[in-house]
Amino acid sequence: MVCFVLMKYASAFLRSLAVQRKEQTLKMSSAVHENVKNYYGSRLETSDDLQTNAACVLPSKPLAKTACEALKQVHPDVCKRYFGCGLVIPEKLEGCKVLDLGSGSGRDCFVLSKLVGERGQVIGLDMTDEMISASQKYVQYHQEKFGYSKPNTVFVKGYMEKLSDAAIQNKSLDVLVSNCVICLCPDKRTVLSEAFKVLKEGGELYYSDMYASKAVPDSFKEDPVLWGEGMAGALYWRDLITLVKDIGFSTPHLVAGSHIVVHNSELQRKIGDVKYASGTYRIFKLPQNSTKSKALVTYKGSVPDCADCFEFDSSHSFKTNVQVQVDAEMAAILQNTRFSTDFDITISETLDPNENATPQVCHLSPFLLADKLGSSVKQCSKTGH
Numbered sequence: 001m002v003c004f005v006l007m008k009y010a011s012a013f014l015r016s017l018a019v020q021r022k023e024q025t026l027k028m029s030s031a032v033h034e035n036v037k038n039y040y041g042s043r044l045e046t047s048d049d050l051q052t053n054a055a056c057v058l059p060s061k062p063l064a065k066t067a068c069e070a071l072k073q074v075h076p077d078v079c080k081r082y083f084g085c086g087l088v089i090p091e092k093l094e095g096c097k098v099l100d101l102g103s104g105s106g107r108d109c110f111v112l113s114k115l116v117g118e119r120g121q122v123i124g125l126d127m128t129d130e131m132i133s134a135s136q137k138y139v140q141y142h143q144e145k146f147g148y149s150k151p152n153t154v155f156v157k158g159y160m161e162k163l164s165d166a167a168i169q170n171k172s173l174d175v176l177v178s179n180c181v182i183c184l185c186p187d188k189r190t191v192l193s194e195a196f197k198v199l200k201e202g203g204e205l206y207y208s209d210m211y212a213s214k215a216v217p218d219s220f221k222e223d224p225v226l227w228g229e230g231m232a233g234a235l236y237w238r239d240l241i242t243l244v245k246d247i248g249f250s251t252p253h254l255v256a257g258s259h260i261v262v263h264n265s266e267l268q269r270k271i272g273d274v275k276y277a278s279g280t281y282r283i284f285k286l287p288q289n290s291t292k293s294k295a296l297v298t299y300k301g302s303v304p305d306c307a308d309c310f311e312f313d314s315s316h317s318f319k320t321n322v323q324v325q326v327d328a329e330m331a332a333i334l335q336n337t338r339f340s341t342d343f344d345i346t347i348s349e350t351l352d353p354n355e356n357a358t359p360q361v362c363h364l365s366p367f368l369l370a371d372k373l374g375s376s377v378k379q380c381s382k383t384g385h
């Protein structure tokens with residue numbers, strides 16, 4: 001009897017702790033949202049006002065020719081307010097429906113607008129009024145520039161944590177992108193779970209974000225500038241891997257990595273020995289029943305802009321007409337996504353199990369990739385002009 005009463009009290013106590021924790025997270029989220037809205041809505045005029053070189057990091061992967069040309073066509077006023085930290089332009093977008101989480105002034109959305117073509121659709125979502133009006137102002141300009149009979153891009157106000165409130169339907173999107181935004185959110189599990197819900201099966205989340213070299217101390221979270229710059233909320237890069245897999249995504253594939261340099265000495269003092277890097281990952285929502293077997297694959301040279309070689313990520317480069325062995329997860333990605341028609345795939349159980357296994361941690365760290373490529377601040381051309 002005593003035991004039963006104790007158990008009842010213990011479970012009531014645990015329930016109230018969980019409720020308290022949820023309330024705390026909600027309170028913290030709304031305080032952070034207000035601070036970030038203020039930071040990007042009124043405090044920052046142009047990318048030069050950022051306290052890091054984040055908006056200036058050069059991609060460790062060169063931009064494809066068509067993306068480069070599209071970037072040159074984006075209005076200079078839009079580019080002036082670019083606050084991203086990487087490039088979020090995956091291959092083969094013609095006809096796709098794409099959502100940009102935290103679209104800001106819309107630079108990436110307008111590049112995507114060109115690449116998805118008139119049959120495709122781009123939605124930019126942002127919580128800050130000033131950003132929504134700044135981007136909406138240039139929709140017609142880009143529609144005319146690209147010669148479309150009607151706009152293929154819309155900007156909607158909303159929170160990444162609640163995509164249904166912004167009328168984004170579940171399983172409705174081919175590709176999700178985001179550029180330096182998830183580091184501004186305290187509740188990354190909710191953001192990534194929402195992303196998972198709205199992607200179609202076989203869809204891709206391709207995003208750049210700021211990562212920390214270790215778990216960021218709680219004291220950083222009290223500082224509004226560290227939040228605004230993404231440093232307080234940056235995820236320890238290793239935590240991304242467990243988080244996305246736990247939600248149901250594939251292993252993240254690292255595409256690009258660059259060191260981020262903090263040039264404000266006061267902020268340098270505050271962050272101490274925590275280092276930051278920008279990382280671009282591609283992550284897939286695979287069908288639940290997808291078979292996971294190793295395979296021999298041959299790239300056909302058919303992805304636009306990639307006639308000789310398809311650089312899928314920093315450790316997979318598929319040369320045209322050359323057969324290679326891939327691990328079970330990569331085989332599932334190539335079979336179940338928009339790249340399925342670009343490969344000849346032969347499933348095999350008899351391949352050497354040690355060859356080309358699941359990406360190793362050394363292939364997933366944006367810090368190691370940046371070290372390898374020596375990429376950080378170089379001469380920067382963030383506008384493409």
Ligand SMILES: C[S@@+](CC[C@H](N)C(=O)[O-])C[C@H]1O[C@@H](n2cnc3c(N)ncnc32)[C@H](O)[C@@H]1O
Pocket residue numbers: 033036037040081082083084085101102103104105106107108125126127128131158159160161178179180181184185
């Ligand atoms: C660092 S800026 C990046 C903007 C844009 N992606 C770019 O590359 O220029 C971050 C943007 O994310 C938006 N944002 C931050 N947290 C958000 C949230 N929880 N939901 C929607 N938008 C958010 C901010 O309003 C801001 O415009």
